[in-house]
Amino acid sequence: MTEEALDANYKRAFGKRIGFGARPALILIDFVEAYFDPACPLYAGVEDALASAIRLRDAARAAGVPVIYTNVVYDKGGRNGGRFYQKSMVLHHFIAGSPMGAWPKGLTVGEDELVISKQYPSAFFGTSLAATLTSWGIDTLILTGLSTSGCVRATCVDTCSYGFIPIVVREAVGDRHPAPHEANLFDMDAKYADVVSEAEATAYLHRIGQSQ
Template structure:
């Protein structure tokens, strides 16, 4: 059965989107809550390894002069009104109330002056934000996604990036989740339908080729 499903997916979804000419790196929701064992958002080793990978990719992106965008989830108070139904459903979102330590960027991810911070209230980095028109105005055609969590905000951002017309690349090593099952399943499905899922090694080689003027 597994072999039949593999063949079925290969026939139906075996295509590749490739890379664009002008990429931007979007780091999604690397918040301290995912690294705090006392927070219900805690993601353990899957989130730690994702952050380490993302920081290496971020350094390469800056070296190649690629735009780097950081997203954060932030709610002004405990009413959660700006989070709507998402707030009502997902109780751990209270970790993102402005001013709480769990809402801050994770240790090691200090925003730089040449990075843009996009604040969001829902899973997608694009929903209700200026991210899509900003990238379009910058001439970006390829969104490279890394962040937390794979099954939540990465998947939502991936689908919206593609829907907004951007070639979408998801870096598997730089995405994390609290459980390998949802992580692997969502990477598989995003790669099948919406994006190219690539390794850290592959994306670093691609960024290096841009820095050196290659294709």
């Protein structure tokens, strides 16, 4: 199937835009050292995605929009990792205390910003994220993070499933290879989320800040 045929095929069934909501939060998914250390098998060369996410984080802070971070943390031996830990060969890098689970250089978490530690791909699974967003009156979740085909996609699908508007920022998500990155952006944009540019997301955050 050609690229043109694929686009035409999907446009018959998918591609409607949701649009931005009124009360957003920004989430930075799993920006941890493992993806930035070339010695780690999880290394993905995603420095540009981190830089984009930090710019959005700064815009969210300026607009008074809540900022949330996630990381992956396991007990010793991965005993709370279940089948995900069993399946993946690299999750031992996220045992509590591992330097690979630390925030990378340039990323600092504010004292008033929420960190959610998870054991599975979605930031919602087994965590308080949905209840927290609901209690804050949030209707839109702006997604940044790693990796596009893994934890970003899982979180995107659950964002939609829990009734929040998923906004995925193209420049602020990354993966270890362009093929799964682009395929998952295409599919999320078709079925679950609006994939937008950093410029669009920044302008949205600026409008939110002006309205408050």
